[in-house]
Amino acid sequence: MATTDRQATTLALAHALSAAERGLAVIPLSRTKLPALRSPHRAGPAPDPPSCHGECGRFGHGVHDASTDPARIRELFAAAPWATGYGIACGLPPHHLVGIDLDTKSETDSSAALRELALRHLFTIPPTVVVLTPSGGRHLWLTGPPEAVVPNSAGRLAPGIDIRGAGGYLVGPGSRTRHGVYTTAPGTSHLPPAPCPPALLRLLLPPPRSPRAPHGTPDAHDGRGLVHFVLAAHEGQRNTRLFWAACRAYENGIGPALLDPLLDAARATGLTEREARTTIASAARMTGHHP
Template sequence: MATIDRQATTLALAHALSAAERGLAVIPLSRTKLPALRSPHRDDPTAPPCRGDCGRFGHGVYDASTDPRRIRELFAAAPWATGYGIACGLEPHHLIGIDLDTKSGTDSSAALRELALRHLFTIPETVVVLTPSGGRHLWLSGPPDVVVPNSASRLAPGIDVRGAGGYLVGPGSRTEHGVYGTAPGTARLAPAPCPASLLRLLLPPPRSHHTATGTSTSGQGQGLVQFVLAAHEGQRNTRLFWAACRAYENGLGPQLTEALVDAAVRTGLTEREARSTITSASRMTLPHP
């Protein structure tokens, strides 16, 4: 077993160094997919929060590096490591991970396709990592000035997001459940830019600024209603869903509901269909408890 572990550690280090050559900052992981090095402050409950300022290892993604010498030092300090994690949100890729899980009993791939249809985006050709459980990690690149938070099933059941402060298990890592690997044909791809419509979904809804009704709010609401009214057959539900999402994101959902329902009915949807679509938009957009 010790020989196997040493081999796994050697392979993990080799894969980690290869990832670092591509600009991806890495840390060693244990077989449980957790950072292999424990916090040096774990026995001191009074210690202030530390992100590696103390100079010691054991700070999770804050230890992540692209420096080969430092990476070797990290793995030397954790000879039991059998995998590596790739820190998200860092230069130059500003990596965003879309984790399509299979353990939740839901079809997360179908949920992502539905989101893509509703919000008019397509997932570009990019790096895809296959997990031992049958799931997939999609690697996307975000803008340098946007911080994407981590989330679990906020987009849809079974879809987790890894953003700033999070990490993805790197391909070639060995865990308790098996080995992570890249999907055929994607290993040498760069993380593709995240579609703008998807990026908006990944960000927390903006805080609503409730003010007295004025020309700007009225104009914005009227624009969303007109957007629904302009729908042709085959795009009525999609346009209504998009407009309802924008309304709720901007704190106008309750005020615009009846106007949006009326507009949708005038384009050919039934009132029941329209209200169901708007309810789905509110659930998708409003923050979960």
Template sequence: MATTDRQATTLALAHALSAAERGLAVIPLSRTKLPALRSPHRDETGPGLGPTRRCRGECGRFGHGVHDASTDPTRIRELFAAALRATGYGIACGLPPHHLIGVDLDMKTTDDSSAALRELALRHLFTIPATVVVLTPSGGRHLWLSGPPDVVVPNSASRLAPGIDIRGAGGYLVGPGSRTDHGTYTAAPGTAHLALAACPPALLRLLLPPPRAHHPTPPPAGGHEQGHGHGQGLVQFVLAAHEGQRNTRLFWAACRAYEEGIGPALAGPLMEAALNTGLSEREARATIASAARMTGHHP
């Protein structure tokens, strides 16, 4: 390996260890921004084997992409020792304690995507808080935000607006200091040491999967306010949740309820709906309480 490559790997490791000190789980990346360690299952054959095998590191070997991510300095050094050509590092999104969400403003349409984000903020009445911003070699920007622990933000490309990609659970962001084929990622001046700002509740709702069409059932005779109109629709939205989206749907519905002034009245029906989908009472209470706090209410 060339001396410059060794230096790049050493520097990437140093940056990765620094990120880990802030509670950010990291993996080594190559110059192509892809995980630097190849899958240990790439040559395996047979049903359920090969590169698409659904092993997420249970086998104990390295090479499972974002599932290798760690904040443990010893494990990080082992990862980089195995990734001799790593020149950068990736930061896993969605993991505790920060539950990182990345707002990626595309380099080809940075001005347009920045304007689109500002327009969304004006339309939905939120502001983008001061937080860590990473500049990409080609002129794009990554905004780092933290999310609540009981909500899964999915990855998406241009769903929020053209040129705005979201890095959520199962995704990763290229960390500042990483060297790629196109240049080096750097922290925007004055943002490197900022704490990760919480994702504004109104923006967080936009990042969650949109509600599916539903057909609200008629309210029972003598029903209360929560049995009518939009409140009943929110309850139906929670009831339609499948495994893997129950917390997310409950959080989304509870946020809407609190922001529309029916949160306290709808908390009970939302709780009952969540229990019917298989959530535990503890999980449901925590999610509704989180929605109340995120929207400025006391649960």
């Protein structure tokens, strides 16, 4: 068993060094997929100082330890000889990696949910690195612009779809965990991470905060703009525009107040009330609200 662990650690280090050559910052992971090095502050009187992101000079600060320097990576693995995998930090230059985690454990089909989002928001996922998980899930690697800070989220985009952004990490291919080995999907290992489609990036970024009107009433300009956006829909755009407008309404906290105006606008474009209610309910669920 000890020999097997040493072999797994050696392989993990080799994969981590290879990833670093591609500009991906890495950290060692244990079989649980968690950072292999525990916090140096855990024995103190309080939890980790939130202000310490490795400035103390010791290892054990999770993704803040991530590096592309081969010497430092070897030091990290030497300090964690039980590591059997490696994590790739997201959001760091030069790639500003964004991970789309399609989970198979969800009650809904996460791949189908992503396809539905792509159809509704008119984007396609370009050819990119795809990592297969032991449970049958998939990690899609995309890159974001330097100025965009994509947050981590679980199920916010759609049920079964988790996002790994700034401050998060992806389990690297070649890592061995309790449940098996992460592998690169055939034909994608030599691809560079593809740029995130702008329409998808807008969904991943936090919605801009807008001033709320007094007494909980929606901002008249924002509400009218969304209703007019739906009214301007041509045949073939009606559901897509209604879904987009409803998502923006719920994200800005005016979804319930705009329900009737959006329904009226949708019916005016030719949708039935049932179709419109179904689309608005889908938008509510996609944004984490109850229709």
